[in-house]
Amino acid sequence: MPADLAVIGLGHLGLPLAQAAVSSGIETLAYDPRLSADLAAGRLPADEGTLTAADLRRMLSGGFRPTTNPAELGRVRTAVLCSPAPLGAGGALDLGQIADAARALAARLRPHTTVILESPVYPGTTEEFLRPILEEGSGMRAGRDFHLAYSPGRLDPGNRTHGYAGTPKVIGGLTSACTESAAAFYGRLTDKVVRARGPREAETVQLLETNYRHVNIALVNEMAVLCHDLGVDLWDVIRCAETKPFGFQAFRPGPGVGGHGIPLDPNYLPHRSRTPGHPLRMVGLAQEINHRMPQYVIQRAATLLNEHGKSARGARVLLLGVTYKPDLGDQQGSPAREIATRLMEMGAAISYHDPYVPHWSVLDRPVPRADSLYEAAADADLTILLQPHRTYDLQGLAVKAQLLLDTRGATPVGAAHRL
Template sequence: MPADLAVIGLGHLGLPLAQAAVTAGVQTVGYDTDPRACTELSAGRTPVEGSLTASDIRRMLSGGFRTTTNPAELGRVRTAVICAPTPLGADRTLDLTAVGDAARALAARLRPHTTVLLESAVPPGTTENYLLPLLEEGSGLRAGRDFHLACSPSRLDPGNRTHVYANTPKVIGGLTPACTESAAAFYGRLTDKVVRARGPREAEMTKVLETNFRHVNIALVNEMAVLCHDLGVDLWDVIRCAETKPFGFQPFRPGPGVGGHGAPVDPGYLPYRSRTPGHPLRMVSLAQEINDRMPQYVIQRCATLLNEHGKSVRGARVLLLGVTYKPDLADQESSPAREIASRLMDMGAQIGYHDPHVLDWRVRELPVPRADSLYEAASSADLTVLLQHHRTYDLQGLAVKAQLLLDTRGATPAGAAHRL
């Protein structure tokens, strides 16, 4: 049976979109080139850590959701949404390879009057300068005349139970006003509010601003954490006081590094250099440099604490708690835990870990021993480091059991542990 919607890319972006569409009663097919992903989903299992639960997938299947690796299915829908991943490359630019592959697969089957939407995180100009030519060349159709084209960057916050797909406003920028309205009509079925941008570039740049806002502000509090420690000031108390200001301040909190799927983007370095001024965002580059230094700072604090208690890092038993990038999720994307573990191993430490959401963890392809009993492991470890605060952790009890506890999240009661 033909579907109303094709979600292209069944990862962190595509699965929540498909879930929202099925919930809204939209006949949805998920397309992915990875047969394993489709097989897992069809069996009621999630192929992506930290995304939907198995029960979520089963509800989607019972609501008519199906998956396919057959690109012919893409030619039978009214709306196609590209949710392909755009990982950060070695040159710190977003890799658009998967977006290009998705566009080519869709273009060969694209029918007139289809609405094509891009949700992938992309640099400004991608919809018009990269996606549009691929779709037009592969289909022989004209964007804005024969089919609708728009960008609506994802605003997902995995694990957030307050702001979900339905109550998070959707920003849309179409190639033409008609493209914008066609996209708005689709997203209006899934979310309470649609925000119309002037065009695709404005929509794309909205994502850049939102992501960079987060990274720059985290970098600020990370620098403040280092400064406050050196001055003997309790930063966590400073933040508690500052966030009582009802205007002009938004609280961010430091940590051992920045993880997740939202990579900072500097529009001064784009694949379309001839079309951009090439002025780098110095604030973004500096923020990235600061945030990249945090794992090393955590190592420094570990070494200092051990030394103050008459122990060397070499040979020390170090227990890492929480190796995911976000609390209460299994997703390890860009989590600083792996770099911290790797550096401690280089210094001769004996590493173990505990995470209720990660049953098997590897560093440099080597398995890291997982603690079965958290309290026993903490009491026998020379140093316990809280890297992620999962809800299941009883930090007050942990502070009593641990020989030495470094809290990088400021989650323990004041005075119960050494805090970042």
């Protein structure tokens, strides 16, 4: 049965795209060798935080067809590649899964199909990496026989204000016809389409937006350390600063930076993409600062324990919220794992609580999960709030906990030690 759309790669980008497409009445084929069989059976991936079982059932009844058969990719008019591109050895992006998806599609690609890449990649990837795979595998030419474009993923998982339809989509095509074909597709899903000059510009939008977030988080993380040393309440500083109606956007510190948006350090760009002088040195510095935050949390935790006559060795430490974002089950890049690892190496006895994570292992050892949050906090020598899920009564937690370190500034003023 033909479908209007194929989504290839069903992770944090592909599933929300498929959901938006099905909701808009688009018959959607979904191809992912790892996940399609489970999705077809109504089973969600373990780390999928925004989609519920009820959402998946509605999708399946509304035109969502997961498949493990790549032959079906030859029946669609639009194919969107959403395969992950994780950091590989040496800090460079691993494009292997994108290459596998592209080869699976290329062997079945039909003339006039629109192919769009959404995965976070380096500038130049669409033209210099994806295009040759598609052309070699199909025997066709991009921009002449089929359309090729890039559109950066812009989802903010769990955001109740800015959903798929309300978030503008940036499109950069190989040719103007490629751009318009991709824009026509996304125009069915979103209220606004923004046309970039080409794929490189659209890819660099992703680069700028992701690096902007990491650089600004690094700034407030440095401010958190400075303000603690000076005895200044940074959270009050941010509260006052964000009243400025221009020239300032509030970011808040935390125990580290998680999520799927990886900052791209130019030191790891493919050689042809580099420019003399490494003009994005600030990105590398931001990474260093943000990567130090888990260790800073450990330092603050050890100091608090010492001030209360206890050593980290043998201390009972409860970690609250081990996901990368509140109210989601996704643990991608969460600093909780490194914090737990360092505490365990210091000899602390670790337990955790997270309503979205029923089982958690660190160093290949299962971490005990607290059944009763407030009893566990009362029993622990130190409770560290890493993620303020809405289900947490932070006022009640502050009363029950022997010692509480709030790394997110979420507890009432004076109720806990803040980062």
